[in-house]
Structures are given as C-alpha cells and as structure tokens.
C-alpha cells in the first residue's frame with residue numbers, strides 16, 4: 573500500500589509555514605489566479621519550468637475552473653491533534669488512515685501533515701453524478717483509488733440521481749459540494765450563493781446522511797462571501813492543479829490518459845480535475861496506472877483533514 577517517507581519535520585514545517593504565509597490575496601479571484609496558481613505549484617516542489625499554458629488555454633471553456641487561489645483560511649481549523657503515530661508502525665499508520673488525518677490542503681495542493689508520503693495526488697470528479705458517476709466510482713474502487721466526487725444539486729433531484737449519489741457514497745467515496753445549479757458565484761447575491769451551497773449540503777445530507785466537507789466552486793470562482801460561508805459550514809474549498817477533460821484536444825481516452833500523466837504540472841500533492849464523462853471514465857484506469865508508474869499514490873480523501 574502506501575509507502576511512508578520520512579521527511580524532515582523541519583523542512584516540512586518550513587514548507588507549510590511558507591505556504592500559509594501568502595494568505596489574504598483573495599481580493600480578486602479572477603485577476604490573481606494565475607499568480608496564485610503559480611505559487612501553489614512552486615511550493616509543491618522544485619522545478620522552475622512551471623508553465624500555466626494548459627490552464628490559460630482552457631480559460632475559454634466552461635469547465636475550466638482554473639483558478640487556484642490560496643486557501644490559507646482553511647488551514648486555520650481545529651488542527652493539532654495529529655498524533656502521528658510512531659515511525660516504526662507503518663502498517664498501523666496505514667490502517668489508521670481513515671481516522672487520523674495524514675494530509676491537509678494547502679490551496680489546491682495536498683500536503684502531508686507529518687511523515688505521510690508526500691508523493692501523492694488527489695483525484696476529483698466534478699459535475700457528478702451525471703450518468704457515469706457510479707461506474708467511475710466502481711472503476712476507482714477496483715483500483716483501490718480514492719476520489720472526491722463533487723456533486724451538483726441538479727443531478728440529484730430525481731430518484732435516479734439520488735440513487736447514483738448513494739451508490740458512489742456507499743462505495744466509500746468522499747462527496748463534495750459543487751453547488752446546486754453550477755452558477756458562477758460572482759454573478760449571484762449573497763442569498764443566492766447561500767442557497768446554492770447550503771441547500772445542496774442539506775440535500776446531500778438528506779440522501780447520504782452526511783454533509784460534505786469539501787467545496788469546489790464552478791469555474792473555480794470563489795467569492796469573499798462564499799469563503800465566509802465555508803467557515804460557517806465548516807467546509808474547505810479547493811480549486812485544482814490541472815485538468816484537461818474539458819479541452820477539446822483531450823476529449824478522448826488515449827489523449828487524456830497521456831496528458832494527465834505526462835503533464836509537467838504533475839507534482840507532489842497535485843489536485844487532478846476530471847469530470848463525470850464517458851471518455852474520462854474510459855481513461856480512468858490508464859490515468860491511475862500511469863500515475864502509479866510515475867511513483868504517485870492516490871490519496872484517500874478521508875485522510876485529509
């Protein structure tokens with residue numbers, strides 16, 4: 573299962589602190605996102621040849637929620653009970669993954685809290701469950717790969733949609749909130765934003781008995797108000813590191829498999845955006861296997877604080 577790497581605590585803490593440092597640049601999501609994204613990626617690791625082009629190209633398309641500003645608000649939380657058990661017990665530690673947080677979010681990026689494996693990626697499936705959700709979940713389950721399914725309310729109004737949601741949840745996947753109707757939150761009043769987010773939390777809870785912990789804004793557009801709501805609702809918002817299945821060049825199994833694994837944006841803790849779509853479903857196994865061949869394990873969202 574997961575390899576545990578012993579990373580110097582000092583280095584790790586320094587990295588976390590540095591990452592938290594650039595806190596409050598929320599003022600203008602739309603304008604500042606490229607910078608924020610770049611800095612998130614740079615924090616993730618060494619390489620200087622970071623290139624935002626794929627996301628920039630995708631700005632045009634609908635789902636290209638490519639805005640990654642920082643998430644440091646969320647880092648504040650409860651924390652500090654990460655009694656990461658001792659290093660002799662790798663097995664036990666793996667077994668505890670479901671209960672003890674091993675990771676936390678730093679913007680869109682997944683960071684180990686203590687000595688968990690840093691070489692992981694987070695899989696996220698947006699706009700679910702739109703027909704392929706349960707099948708995607710079962711493919712991932714076969715591969716023993718966790719993921720967050722970010723759900724839209726308009727897909728779970730019908731009994732069939734609710735059943736699909738339940739099925740995905742029952743297979744052990746994290747259910748995230750992607751708004752009721754997939755609007756651009758910056759076009760909405762505060763009351764409307766509240767409805768989009770909180771009414772969906774209520775609806776999801778009605779179906780699966782649990783409120784989502786994670787939020788992803790449509791198009792990656794978070795507002796000051798939606799961020800306040802995150803705190804009130806005890807949720808974390810996250811954008812993503814990269815994704816390609818909304819780009820016409822990659823709406824096909826082989827091309828998508830390749831780019832998702834070969835992109836230079838793949839770094840430790842990368843947050844991978846995918847959607848509930850047929851070609852993405854077809855590419856899923858190849859993507860997971862390709863990531864693992866590159867040395868990345870798929871993080872279990874349940875292990876994220």
Ligand SMILES: [Zn+2]
Nearest residue numbers: 635698699790
């Ligand atoms: Zn979406």
